[in-house]
Amino acid sequence: MIIYFSGTGNSLAIAQQIASATGERVMPLTEAVRKDLTGERRIGLVYPSYDFNAPPAVRNLVPRLKLDKQAYVFIVIPCGAQAGNSIWTVRRMLREKGIETSYSHKIRVPDNSAIVFGRNPNDQVWKFARFAKRLKTITADVQAERHAHHFAWFSPLAWVMGTERMQAWMIRTFRPAVNEKKCTGCGICARVCPMRNIGVDEKAGIGPHCTACLACLHACPHQAIEAGGKATVKERQYRHPNIKLKDLTLR
Ligand SMILES: Cc1cc2nc3c(=O)[nH]c(=O)nc-3n(C[C@H](O)[C@H](O)[C@H](O)COP(=O)(O)O)c2cc1C
Incomplete structure (x- = not known):
């Protein structure tokens, strides 16, 4: 089962591609919280980075997921540039539920928030050249159920900008x-x-x-x-x- 949260389709496209290679189903997070997923052996979480952290909706809903503690859990983050604490935050939430995340990775995509600053996300389609290669690697890793974490453990910018208070301010903007x-x-x-x-x-x-x-x-x-x-x-x-x-x- 691959659970996604997506506004403009980057997360959904990633979830779908991994699902088609692994034979998993995809499900929106808002639907997944209403299900008992303890029978699922492999769980993916695909959601964007918002202000160097996981979106508030993801932080609110992940603790409510009913998952098997032994499941192979992986996280993939599509982000414009910096995933910041987006992976770390959700890993910590899962750990509090007794679930260890086995694999995580981030992948660069056009930044849908650029429009707010009058910039064009469609000017960033060049990111798809590396996207395809990175997604192929991630898909192979998930298929083989590899254990690895590919993200910066410490980004000073994320620890300043990715706080819940800063994120709440950014989201109001x-x-x-x-x-x-x-x-x-x-x-x-x-x-x-x-x-x-x-x-x-x-x-x-x-x-x-x-x-x-x-x-x-x-x-x-x-x-x-x-x-x-x-x-x-x-x-x-x-x-x-x-x-x-x-x-x-x-x-
Ligand atoms: C409110 C908001 C905040 C964002 N903050 C970040 C950020 O801190 N770092 C980053 O790399 N991308 C950021 N982005 C860009 C998204 O992570 C990126 O466009 C993502 O692929 C969107 O996924 P989706 O198409 O599945 O909604 C932000 C987007 C939004 C809407």
Whole structure:
């Protein structure tokens, strides 16, 4: 079983590729917390790095997973540049549940948060050249159930920037807002929100459980979702090239 949390498809694409090679199933984290997974012998966790740490949604939900203590557990982090404490935090949470993580790795991908600063994540598709090679290695390692951890144990920047307090501040900055003048109430944002945190009446409304994954902002066909006070430009909206909008839609 490969459990993923994904706003713009990078994590989902990784989860799917490893799953197709290993014969595992993929499942969104929000669904996995409602299941008893103690029968699963191999468990993967694939989620992005947010502000040098695991996303708040991941930190809140991982402790609630029902997993087999003997399972082979691996973590893969797609990140724009720096995974920081994203792996370490979740390893610690699993250890508190009596579960040891066997394998972890990070992999560089286009940074979906670049749009908040007016930069284009699609300009970073060059990262996919190394992505393919790294993902092949990770897939082979997982298939062989290797035990290894490939991440920096200590990054001073992550220990300053990746604190929960700093992350909460950053996420308030990244948190998207609906531009009511542009919103048509089509509901696409509500369908892709991995937190099921968007309600649509005549217009979309973002609820209190936003984790700033930017799924809504990148998926909106009317560029009606904005973050950091900036209008969204269509050309800068990003989704992993192998992932379709319907793949991100929760059942
Ligand atoms: C709120 C937020 C914070 C982020 N912080 C970081 C970060 O600290 N380091 C990094 O390398 N990438 C960062 N990113 C980029 C994401 O980790 C990256 O785009 C990831 O692949 C997104 O995965 P997804 O497509 O599955 O949602 C951040 C993205 C968001 C939305």
